Amino acid sequence: MASIHADPHLPATDHGHADDASKPYHERYHAAHHFKSRDHEFDSVKMGVWLFLGTEILLFSGMFVAYAIFRMMHPEAFIAGSGKLSVGWGLLNTVVLLLSSYTVAAAVRHAQTGNQKWLQINVVLTFFAGLAFLLIKFVFEYAPKYAEGKLPGMFFSYPYATSEYEPLWWGIYWGATAIHASHVIIGMGLFVWIWLRARKQHFGPGHYNAVEGVGLYWHIVDIVWIFLFPLLYLIH
Amino acid sequence: MKNTPNAPEHTTMSHETNTHDGHAHGHVIVSLFTLRTVLALLLFFTLLTVGAALVEQWIASAFNVVIPQWINVTVALSIATVKTVLVVMFFMQLKYDNPMNTLIFVFTVLTAAFFLGFTALDLGGRSSLDRFKAQYAVPGGTGLAGDNTPITRRARDKAIAAGTYDPHKAHHDHHGGLSITNAGYLQPKPTVGSDENFSRPVKGVTIPGLPGFAERSNGHSDGHDKDQGGESGSKAPAGQ
Known part of the structure; x- marks a missing residue:
């Protein structure tokens, strides 16, 4: 409990107000001193997250522009390369990510209504959905392709290429999916943090900024995959 | 919009709290029914995008036609856009948000x-x-049909005609920094590597040090040297 009392967001016990320590954290929570209210803090935090998501969109847009350039220059390489991907695993991963997007949205809802049990369940489910996504990606996609030499640029050693620009396609494929996968890994770390805090009853109707922010981030990662899946797997 | 509650289940929850500054007020709580409907729609559209790709493939093979790339891209991106709008509006709650x-x-x-x-x-x-x-x-493009003059060359000729052309400045731009157009100069094409003059890069191994580089650079180095003397003399506008 000592660590909770050191939290600047909780009323200090030596200021005359008796802090009712029997109440959960989210009910005792105070906005940082430079905000007028918790609403003010919530709106500011959320807008900050959206600005960050804007930079994320621009980061990924660079990859999509590279995709557009190289597909227009070498469409035959993209058709040949895409044909070497497994639509089944890509589709399964899409479903996994969509389900995790739902569990995140549900987690935010349960935080808003103060349903601690289902908040934690949904956060844990989201974490494991992210883990499933990565396992499918690494075991069934990255590992075989690495073994066969379907690698970017000068690392390419797959002997049966049908287009001489295929190394370029694999550069786009690995670059785009690896940056996306790294976002999934970061998101999973954030959900561990959310879960640890949720166990201490940090989130409830009065305070759920972190759940909301991490949820928004996870949805953007999902949206990027919504675009990557057809653009990478469904070319013919 | 912002203050419209959309949470029929909200009233059944016993955690209605009287917070110090009324934080819970004005925040829309999306109902689980809405979230599940959106999830079902997202899964449906995912199957639709795979189905569309399969149908395109089937049509191409069954009727022996070539379906242009833009159809594939347009269908895929349209469905992805619909899915994104669903996620952004309901999961990310922009519909109810600031x-x-x-x-x-x-x-x-x-x-x-x-x-x-x-x-x-x-x-x-x-x-x-x-x-x-x-x-x-024409490297760099002409921008006009029926006229074989490069865009950059035409721009330079226009400046010369208008009397605003500064050969000294062109010389500096040509040698320095960030010039993409080379200020109207047509350079002798390098036979190895690629640059902005190439619509498509040279084929084959072009990275020095890799096997396969030696023969092509040897095979072309003589020609390249001749190009320097011969072709640049005939093509380069410096001859004007």
Whole structure:
């Protein structure tokens, strides 16, 4: 409990107000001193997250522009390369990510209504959905392709290429999916943090900024995959 | 919009709290029914995008037709856009949120569209040029049909005609820094590697040190040297 009392967001016990320590954290929570209210803090935090998501969109847009350039220059390489991907695993991963997007949205809802049990369940489910996504990606996609030499640029050693620009396609494929996968890994770390805090009853109707922010981030990662899946797997 | 509660289950929850500053007020709680409906729609559209790709493939093989690439891309991106709108409106709650956040999102997407659009302006035209007018293809493009003068060259000629052309400045631009157009100069083409003068890079191994590089650079080095003397003399505008 000592660590909770050191939290600047909780009323200090030596200021005359008796802090009712029997109440959960989210009910005792105070906005940082430079905000007028918790609403003010919530709106500011959320807008900050959206600005960050804007930079994320621009980061990924660079990859999509590279995709557009190289597909227009070498469409035959993209058709040949895409044909070497497994639509089944890509589709399964899409479903996994969509389900995790739902569990995140549900987690935010349960935080808003103060349903601690289902908040934690949904956060844990989201974490494991992210883990499933990565396992499918690494075991069934990255590992075989690495073994066969379907690698970017000068690392390419797959002997049966049908287009001489295929190394370029694999550069786009690995670059785009690896940056996306790294976002999934970061998101999973954030959900561990959310879960640890949720166990201490940090989130409830009065305070759920972190759940909301991490949820928004996870949805953007999902949206990027919504675009990557057809653009990478469904070319013919 | 912001104050419209959309949570029929909310009243059944016993955690209605009297917070110090009324934090819970004005926050829309999306009902689980809405979230599940959106999830079902997202899964449906995922199957639709796979189905569309399979149908395209089937049509192409059954009727022995070539379906243009843009159809594949347009169908895929349209469905992905619908899914994104669903996620952003309901999962990310922009429908119920401060409009400023929607503004941030839309503005960013428009910026990304500008990136794509201006890239496509150049590259989208190159394939048609390659296909129909390969014999007239001019490095950097002409921008006009029936006129084989490069855009950069025409710009320079215009400046000369207007009397605003400064050969000294062109000389500096030509040698320094960030010039993409080379200020109207047509350079002798390098036979190894690629640069902005190439619509398509040289084929084969072009990285020094890799096997396969030696023979092609040897095979072309003589020709390259001759190019320096012969071709640049006939083509380069420096001869004017």
